[in-house]
Amino acid sequence: MSTAGTTDFGILLNVAFGTFKAQLHARLAQAGFDDLGSSFGYVFRMLQAQPQSLSQVASGLGITSQGALKVINDMVAKGYVERHEEPGDGRVKRLALTPRALAAMAEAQRFHQQFEQDLAAKFGQAPMASMRLILEAMFAGASADGMAQVRPF
Template identity: 60%
Template sequence: MSTQVASEPLDFGVLLNVAFGAFKQQLHRHLSQAGFDDVGPSFGYVFRLLLAHPSSLREVAERLGISAPGALKVVDDMVAKGYVERSEHPRDGRIKQLTLTSRGRSAVEAARSFHAKFEQELVQRLGISDVAAARTVLEQMVAHMSDAELEAGLRPS
């Protein structure tokens, strides 16, 4: 595929966006083939949070920078699809603690497997030095960001 339209090269930011879109399409195709064909667009963000530690709905909303009703909608969908479960909070019975189910952990593992495979396939096609250089460029693009800015970039937009 050419990275040009009407003989004009794509702007760098546009190219990054198109490449990310292609990556996401392949990731969702991989997840679907692995039995996770019902993963919603915000699930990955919640997976990442709950993999680190169980959280309350309020914590999920705050970490994702969305309203509690918005977080509830995503979490309810994840619960209905078997990725997340609610349980009593160990210190406060009024709070529901959210954790990944074994299906949720399996979906995360399938996604991580895809990430590794994708990068390995790039290495096979382009060579390790080109892929390492691409990774260095991407890392440098975010190196100036504060922890809060980087975390905000890990949220749904």
């Protein structure tokens, strides 16, 4: 619900996220990662802890195996993911990040930190700490509801 002179909260969140994402992708492009697909960040986070199968990636993304295969094939072609045979079962392929993917993730992490530092410099440490506390509470609620199976960068 909007009142005179104010913008709906959901619109503010959406535009803020869009701004963050656009700046992140611009920074990544400047660093040589100008070929990232919209799902790559989610897959990066999923594979960061350990290699996974295609069906695990599909489940984590909430899409079909065919849809996940399309994303993974694109990531393999661009040098972000590689396939390894499962020991003992050559039919199963484990998907793992390449050094290129790890470099993209490191660049994204630097951007995240700088973005937060810039906000703190602009608005102050206390408001930034409050905003982080609120966002973390929202994230925890989403995680409890099963809404945040993966974390994009």
